[in-house]
Amino acid sequence: MNSWIDHFYFFIIGAALLLSVLGLWLTAILPAVDRWSRRFFRNYFIVLFAACLLGLIEMFYLFYSPPQAVVYLVILLESLFYSLPLPMLTVYLLHCSGESMRESKLFYAVIGLYAACLVLFAGSLFFDDFYSITPDLQYYRGPLYPIIALPMNIIMLLNLAGVLRRRNRLSHKTFVSFLVAILPITVTLLIHLFVDAFALLDISIVLSGLAMFSLVVSDQIELDMRRQRELLQQQYEITRQQLEIANQRVDIMVLQMRPHFIYNTMTSIYCLCTQDPEKAQQVVRDFTDYLRKNFTAIASDAPIPFTSELEHTRAYLAVEQVQYAKSLFVEYDTPHTFFRVPPLTLQPIVENAVKHGRDPYAGPLRISIQTRKTASGSEITVSDNGPGFHPADDDEPHIALNNIRQRLEIMCGGSLAITPGDGGGTVVTVTIPDRAG
Secondary structure, three states, rough: OHHHHHHHHHHHHHHHHHHHHHHHHHHHOOOOHHHHHHHHHHHHHHHHHHHHHHHHHHHHHHHOOHHHHHHHHHHHHHHHHHHHHHHHHHHHHHHHHHOHHOHHHHHHHHHHHHHHHHOOOOOHHOOOOOOEEEEOOEEEEEEHHHHHHHHHHHHHHHHHHHHHHHHHHHHHHHHHHHHHHHHHHEEEEEEEEHHHOOHHHHHHOOOOOHHHHHHHHHHHHHHHHHHHHHHHHHHHHHHHHHHHHHHHHHHHHHOOOHHHHHHHHHHHHHHHHHHHHHHHHHHHHHHHHHHHHHHHHHOOOOOOOHHHHHHHHHHHHHHHHHHHOOOOOEEEEOOOOOOEEEEOHHHHHHHHHHHHHHOOOOEEEEEEEEEEEEEEHHHHHHHHOOOOOOOOOOOHHHHHHHHHHHHHHHOOOOEEEEEEEEOOEEEEEEEEHHHOO
């Protein structure tokens, strides 16, 4: 290699060879390629690989001096492999346009011209007027050489006209890829009619391969993006349905409040009206707050401030403590309140503790409500000294707490854990990650 042209030509051949190998590899592994396209691209890149390999062999003539017959054979094979992608582009164009090759005039015209190329390639071995190889292996164009290149030029012009005519049947991506694959080869072949343009022809073959390569890669990217969108849509639909189910359960919980709780509250208010009117007013206020918070929760489909949920719980417990003044004690330790929770998170947990933790034969029920800031978020703990909790599939508290757990997971990525207390009773721990705040 004694000139920059030799180096440049070797670089182009190497790039085309690498591209053909990458194309073969991607065509084999990418799932987006259908069977017909996989077979086409595999053959296309094999042809490109063979042409580049023959071009590389030709480069070694600079170092070795093979017999003239070998040089003629390599040039013949190189011409065949470099010309073969031209009708292959026609076949792929008809496939992308949804046309049958048997019914296409373009296909028969291109095949006829390619057959003429093969005849001219074979005839060039016997007539020096096409080209000749000197004893020192120098290549010379003969006066009839343009006749060899003419059928290839016509094939590419027909391909270009075919792409333009079918542009409405092709996607924008496919249309542009065909233009990139066809235009450089067409221009180079036109130049090659008058002067040697083998280096330009190699470049145009590389560009054509890049266009085919882009079709393979873009099909895979589009498939991956479409699958990702479908997966996200499915996940969204599943989450939306789960949230709707959870909210419907909340609605049922609110609308089916324990009748005896309402009756007992109203009875307590009735008795207090004569015994302690001021306290009766307070109970009415607490009960009204409790009802208002309950019905507000129905309309909320997003996490609410914990302070609002805490007020709801306080209102509920204030009403309960009127009825069980000497058997229900509540402790609050809530220094951390700056976070959000799904509506009806804390209050149903406390209501479960009151409903299932009271035992008139076991002494007063003590409930502790605590909050704390953790490294990853916020934590709520509700503990009691009741008989303990043994969930079963058909157990009412188990169903209620599972509903809370489900809404925590869906609405804020939180969690709910139920564990036995150290000295008996039950501990319910709610964890809210920071991203939910």
